[in-house]
Amino acid sequence: MSRNAKINTLLLVLVAALAVLPLAFGLGDHKEEPFTGADAEAETAITEIDPDYEPWFSPLYEPPSGEIESALFALQAAVGAGVLTYYFGLRRGRRQGEARALARLRAEADADAGDEAASERRRV
Template sequence: MKQSSRSDRGWNNWLLILAVVGLAVAPIIFVRGAEFGGSDGQAEQAITKVKPDYKPWFQPVFNPPSGEIESLLFSSQAALGAGIIGYAIGLYRGRSEKQKREE
């Protein structure tokens, strides 16, 4: 009985991964010709509509030379964060399994 619950858990994980991928890909497939912009650009447009003479409080420290470099830096930051979170989860799971084996 224990083996079947482990197998069911595996299928559930794969179904969840498939659902997440589907949710990420569906807008790209079904919304043709749409421009997927960031929230920064939308916020800037909304602010200039409300108050056209608005001046930002500060300027960015670093402006990437192109959109590709900006995307690279953003994805690198996301990958680093995911790696750190994954490491922490694995570390704590390993510690709890070790503690269970010792008991």
């Protein structure tokens, strides 16, 4: 197995472990909604500390249910991942294109140098 394959396998196992371990250990079972975001936890903590706290502003859009909110969050994450992937792919493609162009120029320069040396030998 190549080094890259080993690294990819290790990363895949780590991601699977991050997804499965919280479920296997029952983390969050004591909560009504075990996998709510940090925003809900912060709101609960603030309410416990100061029950009269008034937020500074309200959200522009509040989804009608938690499922829709989760779907919108997943969509946002997917769009962000797509933008990052496009950027890094474009960057890699440009780097590879520059390397190919440089190799082609070097090959042409070597061929020209070889032609000049051959014509020099004919003159002598």
